[in-house]
Amino acid sequence: MWRMIGVRLLSLPAIMLAVALLTFALMWASPYDPAATYVAALTGQDGASQEVRDAYAAAWGLDASGPQQFWAWLTNVTRGDLGISREVPGVPVTRVLLDRLPATVLLLGASTVIVLVLSLVLGVLAARFRGSPIDTGVRMLSYVGTFAPSFWLALLAVYFFAIWGGWLPAGGTGDVRTETGIELRYLILPATTLAISQLGWFTLFVRDTLLDRMRDDHVRFAEAQGASRTGALIRSALPNALLPYVTLAGAHLPELIGGAILIESIFGWPGLGNLARRAAVSVDVPLLLAIVLGGAVLTVLGNLLADIGYRLLDPRTRRSPA
Amino acid sequence: MTAFGLLRTPDRRRPLTGAARRVARLPGAVQIATGIVVVLLLAALFAPWLRPMDTVTVDLGARLTPPSWSAPMGTDTVGRDLFTLVLHGLRVSLLVSAAAAVVAALLGGAIGGLAGAVGGKVDAIVMRIVDVFAAQNHFLFGLLLVVLTRPLFGSVVAVTLSVAVTHWVSTARIVRSEILSLRSRPFVLASINAGASRLHVARRHLLPHVVQALALTFVLLVPHAIFHESGYSFLGLGMPPTRASLGNLVADSQRSLLLGGWWATLFPGGVLFVFCAAVGTIGAWGRDRLDPRSRSELEL
Amino acid sequence: MTTPPVLDIEDLQVRFRARHGVVSALRGPDLRLDAGGLLVVVGESGSGKTVLATALLGMLPSNAEVTGSVQVLGNQVVGASSRQLRALRRDHVALIPQGASTALNPVRTIGWQARRTVRTRRLDPQQGAARIDLELDASGLSPIDTRRAYPHELSGGMQQRVLLALSRAADPDLVIADEPTHGLDADLVDATARRLLEVQQTGAALLVITHDLRLAAALGGETAVLYGGDLLERQATLPLLDRPAHPYTRGLIGALPERGANPIVGSPPDLSALPPGCSFAPRCPLVRADCTTALPALEPIGETGMVRCPYHHEADQDMASHAAAPEQDRHAPR
Numbered sequence: 001m002w003r004m005i006g007v008r009l010l011s012l013p014a015i016m017l018a019v020a021l022l023t024f025a026l027m028w029a030s031p032y033d034p035a036a037t038y039v040a041a042l043t044g045q046d047g048a049s050q051e052v053r054d055a056y057a058a059a060w061g062l063d064a065s066g067p068q069q070f071w072a073w074l075t076n077v078t079r080g081d082l083g084i085s086r087e088v089p090g091v092p093v094t095r096v097l098l099d100r101l102p103a104t105v106l107l108l109g110a111s112t113v114i115v116l117v118l119s120l121v122l123g124v125l126a127a128r129f130r131g132s133p134i135d136t137g138v139r140m141l142s143y144v145g146t147f148a149p150s151f152w153l154a155l156l157a158v159y160f161f162a163i164w165g166g167w168l169p170a171g172g173t174g175d176v177r178t179e180t181g182i183e184l185r186y187l188i189l190p191a192t193t194l195a196i197s198q199l200g201w202f203t204l205f206v207r208d209t210l211l212d213r214m215r216d217d218h219v220r221f222a223e224a225q226g227a228s229r230t231g232a233l234i235r236s237a238l239p240n241a242l243l244p245y246v247t248l249a250g251a252h253l254p255e256l257i258g259g260a261i262l263i264e265s266i267f268g269w270p271g272l273g274n275l276a277r278r279a280a281v282s283v284d285v286p287l288l289l290a291i292v293l294g295g296a297v298l299t300v301l302g303n304l305l306a307d308i309g310y311r312l313l314d315p316r317t318r319r320s321p322a
Numbered sequence: 323m324t325a326f327g328l329l330r331t332p333d334r335r336r337p338l339t340g341a342a343r344r345v346a347r348l349p350g351a352v353q354i355a356t357g358i359v360v361v362l363l364l365a366a367l368f369a370p371w372l373r374p375m376d377t378v379t380v381d382l383g384a385r386l387t388p389p390s391w392s393a394p395m396g397t398d399t400v401g402r403d404l405f406t407l408v409l410h411g412l413r414v415s416l417l418v419s420a421a422a423a424v425v426a427a428l429l430g431g432a433i434g435g436l437a438g439a440v441g442g443k444v445d446a447i448v449m450r451i452v453d454v455f456a457a458q459n460h461f462l463f464g465l466l467l468v469v470l471t472r473p474l475f476g477s478v479v480a481v482t483l484s485v486a487v488t489h490w491v492s493t494a495r496i497v498r499s500e501i502l503s504l505r506s507r508p509f510v511l512a513s514i515n516a517g518a519s520r521l522h523v524a525r526r527h528l529l530p531h532v533v534q535a536l537a538l539t540f541v542l543l544v545p546h547a548i549f550h551e552s553g554y555s556f557l558g559l560g561m562p563p564t565r566a567s568l569g570n571l572v573a574d575s576q577r578s579l580l581l582g583g584w585w586a587t588l589f590p591g592g593v594l595f596v597f598c599a600a601v602g603t604i605g606a607w608g609r610d611r612l613d614p615r616s617r618s619e620l621e622l
Numbered sequence: 623m624t625t626p627p628v629l630d631i632e633d634l635q636v637r638f639r640a641r642h643g644v645v646s647a648l649r650g651p652d653l654r655l656d657a658g659g660l661l662v663v664v665g666e667s668g669s670g671k672t673v674l675a676t677a678l679l680g681m682l683p684s685n686a687e688v689t690g691s692v693q694v695l696g697n698q699v700v701g702a703s704s705r706q707l708r709a710l711r712r713d714h715v716a717l718i719p720q721g722a723s724t725a726l727n728p729v730r731t732i733g734w735q736a737r738r739t740v741r742t743r744r745l746d747p748q749q750g751a752a753r754i755d756l757e758l759d760a761s762g763l764s765p766i767d768t769r770r771a772y773p774h775e776l777s778g779g780m781q782q783r784v785l786l787a788l789s790r791a792a793d794p795d796l797v798i799a800d801e802p803t804h805g806l807d808a809d810l811v812d813a814t815a816r817r818l819l820e821v822q823q824t825g826a827a828l829l830v831i832t833h834d835l836r837l838a839a840a841l842g843g844e845t846a847v848l849y850g851g852d853l854l855e856r857q858a859t860l861p862l863l864d865r866p867a868h869p870y871t872r873g874l875i876g877a878l879p880e881r882g883a884n885p886i887v888g889s890p891p892d893l894s895a896l897p898p899g900c901s902f903a904p905r906c907p908l909v910r911a912d913c914t915t916a917l918p919a920l921e922p923i924g925e926t927g928m929v930r931c932p933y934h935h936e937a938d939q940d941m942a943s944h945a946a947a948p949e950q951d952r953h954a955p956r
Contacts, residue, residue: 011453012457014454015453015454015457018454019454019458019463023466023470026467026470026471026474027470029474030470030471030473030474031473031474032470032472032473143599143602144595144599146599146602147545147595147598147599147602148591148594148595148598148599149548149549149552149553149556149569149572149591149594149595149598151552151553151556151572151591152572152587152590152591152592152594152595153591155572155575155576155579155587155591156584156587156588156591158579159579159584159587163579163580163582164582164584254459255459255460255461257459257461257462258459258460258461258462258553259461261461261462261465261553261557262553262556262557265557266576276462276465277557277559280465280466280468280469280557280559281557281558281559283469285466285469285470288465288466288469289466291462292458292459292462292463292465292466295458295459295462295463296457296458296459296463298459299457299458299459300457
């Protein structure tokens with residue numbers, strides 16, 4: 001197992017390097033001129049003076065050749081310097097990222113908890129009362145969650161809960177004097193709508209896996225001994241269904257990052273997702289690249305943690321037969 | 323019974339009844355889903371004739387009117403007819419998403435097929451490349467690709483490429499493992515031992531299965547492609563306003579929503595949802611047919 | 623008789639509503655088993671023997687239609703509520719499921735599963751645990767090591783013994799063993815049979831479901847032969863193996879390696895399209911016109927036996943010639 005962890009962690013820098021190389025290659029091939037665009041935006045006119053543009057280009061190192069730019073970026077990264085952000089002028093990318101990190105961690109964490117808890121509860125209920133209105137309802141909701149675009153659901157939720165009902169805030173973070181700078185009720189809508197995008201098929205997965213496991217001989221054995229259906233489901237089937245669930249969670253919870261870009265934008269959430277959108281709109285490549293690399297780290301770590309979790313949970317891989 | 327019965331050559335003598343009989347044998351949900359997909363595809367196809375775009379005018383007198391007979395989906399903040407906008411938006415969304423799914427399936431099929439068929443070093447290299455792409459968050463990495471390639475190719479191609487480049491991996495994996503498992507199956511081994519050429523084996527035994535797998539991954543990819551396209555358009559990074567997709571419409575609807583115009587949000591996103599759910603239903607059915615492990619209801 | 627038999631099956635019919643029509647799994651066998659009795663149910667796959675075991679426990683899937691009567695200690699199983707069924711299973715019946723390797727929960731230790739059995743059966747925790755340890759010990763397993771082990775750390779024979787020990791924890795009145803030699807080496811058949819007979823000696827009724835005639839021979843008792851959901855023959859085991867009456871039973875025995883390994887011609891019946899008459903008629907070497915029109919009645923043979931074939935007297939000579947002439951395939955279905 002240590003070997004597997006080592007190999008996977010060692011592959012991470014290689015993967016990040018490949019992504020960075022691809023990014024620089026595309027930047028180099030692209031006719032887009034960040035300096036000219038920046039200056040144009042700054043002065044409000046298209047034909048900015050060539051000297052000003054060149055000055056910015058030189059300051060940003062854009063006058064160097066493609067490979068040179070890449071090498072400069074790479075050496076800086078190894079020192080923990082991800083470059084200077086253009087979206088948040090003059091501030092190091094690292095600083096910008098760290099400032100935004102807590103809000104995103106809070107949002108993703110809350111969504112993760114919602115996905116894990118609700119999918120297990122709803123999946124178990126649907127499997128236990130298979131074919132009943134409960135099952136049908138859970139499956140319908142899962143369908144909506146899986147196939148409805150999250151930004152659409154978020155807007156509908158904003159309309160219903162904030163504009164029409166007025167029960168919850170439509171966006172923002174509320175009173176900044178709280179510890180995280182975010183009031184809890186401002187978290188409810190973003191975290192829930194973000195969670196729904198993954199919740200649907202996590203729930204269906206729990207339901208279907210449980211129903212599969214309910215046909216296992218050992219579950220039938222438990223029932224043959226007089227165990228109730230609920231008891232057999234929770235004590236015998238569920239622990240076995242949890243094994244693939246762990247793998248699923250590790251592989252798919254990192255996908256919440258993608259949804260966070262949309263959700264944070266809708267709710268004006270001060271996190272990395274919102275920042276990614278702003279970086280994308282203003283073509284702030286160093287900033288966007290840094291966020292993408294962060295996303296890759298999270299994805300690889302999620303998968304790795306799931307694999308480790310699976311091995312620890314499954315006695316067949318935890319201990320080898322004597 | 324082979325999976326994807328609908329894709330087999332229909333009965334030559336009575337093509338229509340053959341197809342009808344196959345449709346009639348499908349589960350009810352799949353029939354409904356197929357109907358929805360057909361209706362929405364036709365609506366998108368004939369949008370310019372059903373509701374020509376040039377009838378859409380800014381009419382400040384008819385700002386934000388709720389759904390009515392003349393405007394079944396209501397109007398937006400500048401009085402444009404949303405039904406017309408949705409039809410044309412659907413057209414754009416479907417075109418881009420279908421193109422993206424086709425490119426992703428073909429790219430994945432080619433790369434996975436190469437890795438599976440050639441094996442050895444090629445396979446090892448391809449799998450390392452697969453690792454790089456599999457480690458990315460699709461939406462985030464795709465966003466970077468859109469941003470970088472938009473100045474090169476324009477929005478439509480950039481979004482198509484971005485979705486394809488982030489989604490070919492699953493197809494490549496499926497096709498590769500399909501070929502690897504087929505290559506060790508008795509009937510293929512028998513054919514090789516009997517002296518069949520590589521090309522013959524590939525055409526007779528591998529291709530039909532691979533085509534089936536590709537068709538399935540295409541269907542499964544369409545909803546993903548739609549989510550990505552509409553997501554980027556929602557962020558203002560996808561389709562330009564002149565070619566507004568459903569994602570653009572949902573983004574635009576935020577202004578209407580603040581003024582209480584729920585219909586401007588509900589309908590464009592609702593059409594997206596219904597289409598994705600229908601395609602997803604068909605895809606799930608197809609996957610169960612190809613991989614029926616979790617199906618059997620009756621166990622004796 | 624004043625006390626009801628442990629098991630009393632009358633005209634048990636089980637049909638499954640499947641996607642493409644109705645599958646008929648059991649067509650009304652009558653079986654009876656008294657305390658301390660031993661009944662071996664023999665049949666190929668598709669004969670309905672596993673459905674029989676499942677029906678006795680009231681654990682058929684929801685698409686099964688059950689008619690007739692199954693009484694366990696006088697309690698009707700057909701149509702009973704899930705609460706009644708649970709109480710019946712918990713207090714009176716023990717199932718030793720087929721496939722010991724899958725009948726134990728792979729992610730729990732044997733100790734956990736033993737504690738679950740004690741809890742489910744509502745036994746006194748200390749006494750129940752002691753009883754299981756005693757049973758494990760009696761079957762040659764170390765209770766401490768076994769309780770600590772996960773199922774995959776045990777051999778197939780050990781898993782089988784664990785299941786048997788768990789089944790005996792509550793002193794059930796009826797023990798049902800489903801294919802107890804499934805997947806076991808031939809040399810373990812006798813050992814398994816001995817352990818099963820010990821169960822019977824404690825006064826429990828024992829129902830063994832198997833396709834293995836060697837196991838039947840090792841067990842003795844009575845044997846019932848199922849085919850296509852029909853009961854074809856029932857006799858004391860040893861006479862049955864010695865002088866089988868029904869042409870199908872003869873065929874089964876003739877198919878044994880030591881009896882010449884002559885398989886029965888044809889294939890098992892399609893349960894969704896059973897013939898109106900004797901289900902074995904399409905493969906039967908003695909088939910007559912009236913065999914295919916109506917199901918023959920059970921007629922008595924020997925002291926307590928029954929056979930569902932009016933022509934079984936004529937079988938002896940025919941069978942030998944039939945076995946040597948497998949091209950007599952004209953009655954095979956399709």
